[in-house]
Amino acid sequence: MWDLRDIIMNIGILDIIDIAIVAYVFYKLYMLIKETRAEQLVKGILVLVIATKLSELFQLHVVSWILKNTMTVGVIALLIVFQPELRRALEYIGRTKLIAKSxxxxxxxxxxxxxxxxxxxxxxxxxxxxxxxxxxxxxxxxxxxxxxxxxxxxxxxxxxxxxxxxxxxxxxxxxxxxxxxxxxxxxxxxxxxxxxxxxxxxxxxxxxxxxxxxxxxxxxxxxxxxxxxxxxxxxxxxxxxxxxxxxxxxxxxxxxxxxxxxxxxxxxxxxxxxxxxxxxxxxx
The missing domain is CATH 3.40.1700.10 (DNA integrity scanning protein, DisA, N-terminal domain)
Structure with missing residues (x-):
């Protein structure tokens, strides 16, 4: 409790800016995948992450090993599955006001x-x-x-x-x-x-x-x-x-x-x- 209070008391302007930037990036990412098939895939990934942590907590070594290896291989699979969304995100960056055309x-x-x-x-x-x-x-x-x-x-x-x-x-x-x-x-x-x-x-x-x-x-x-x-x-x-x-x-x-x-x-x-x-x- 005291550690949390110390952290809050020591937050500076740069820390607030840092948190705001991260929050803004996550918000934009959410808006890109909202109401698309990627939204359901992200939920599935979160379930796998939670299941991995729970298997470690309850010392289910075989389940934990399978889930960890699945997550490792899944990084490559994500690049393939999320190809349309990644393309849309890069196009969105390219359409910023600094370099966008009419x-x-x-x-x-x-x-x-x-x-x-x-x-x-x-x-x-x-x-x-x-x-x-x-x-x-x-x-x-x-x-x-x-x-x-x-x-x-x-x-x-x-x-x-x-x-x-x-x-x-x-x-x-x-x-x-x-x-x-x-x-x-x-x-x-x-x-x-x-x-x-x-x-x-x-x-x-x-x-x-x-x-x-x-x-x-x-x-x-x-x-x-x-x-x-x-x-x-x-x-x-x-x-x-x-x-x-x-x-x-x-x-x-x-x-x-x-x-x-x-x-x-x-x-x-x-x-x-x-x-x-x-x-x-x-x-x-």
Whole structure:
């Protein structure tokens, strides 16, 4: 008790700063893995650590030996299992204000507003006609590997061009359009499918691809369903379904501004979010 009191009495300004930095780092790490599969893996690791300490305390030598060796080999396994989360963390560090670029590559507010208007109008025009579409808008993480899988276009963003690309039975309608630096860079691009097994079973390949690319980068994907004629938007592995045109405009406006990744670009009450955990329950 007295030792603890002495420690508290001897805490200086540098000690407080040191503790604050460590707390901030742990908070950011938690926010990176929150509502992802990594959160469950971290809980499993904590269980193993506690079990190892208990086996030492109760002198269960065989159990303790197995758990210790498992933890040792597990360090290598963690690098493989947590590869997506490690990549996201490094990308997050790269998007700090000191070295970050302007999301979307827009040179002015007028360019951004015009692009948002053209994309939104094109998406809802396609929705009214029940024509499927998938549009990916780059933010700060580059998507050149996605662009290279499609047909290069490098054209100004217009609703007419976007609509024409997705007209059925045309050469480029099957695939995604990639937008970068205020330009339509490519069409017919291939996207990775999400591995989230908790998504609604009625979601097809287009929606799963739209979610999958946002799990790999900080881009925004806009999905138009040819079955329902609804427009959905995905970011950071989360999907909001059946959004309005004004909602889509606001999402794009916030996403293409220099904002911290941990701030939600979605409003809380509009749209239907797919596939996330909160307080032990799964929401569809």
């Amino acid at each position: 999301p979307g590559g827009f040179e002015s507010e007028e360019d951004r507003a015009m692009a948002i208007g053209e994309i939104s109008e094109a998406a809802f025009s396609l929705a009214r006609q029940k024509i499927g579409a998938l549009i990916v808008v780059e933010r700060e993480t580059g998507i050149n590997e996605i662009i290279q899988t499609g047909t290069q276009i490098d054209a100004r963003i217009t609703r007419q061009l976007l609509i024409n690309i997705f007209i059925p039975n045309t050469p480029l309608h099957d695939g995604a359009v990639a937008i970068k630096n205020n330009r339509i860079m490519a069409a017919g691009c291939f996207l990775p499918l999400t591995e989230n097994k908790y998504l609604n079973k009625e979601l097809g390949t287009r929606h799963r691809a739209g979610i999958g690319i946002t799990e790999m980068s900080d881009c925004i994907s806009i999905i138009v369903s040819e079955e329902s004629g609804h427009v959905s938007v995905a970011s950071n592995g989360k999907l909001y379904r059946n959004v309005t045109v004004n909602y889509l405009r606001e999402v794009l406006q916030k996403a293409l501004m220099n904002e911290n990744e941990t701030k939600s670009i979605f409003k809380r009450k509009e749209g239907k979010k797919e596939g996330f955990f909160r307080k032990g329950r799964f929401f569809k």
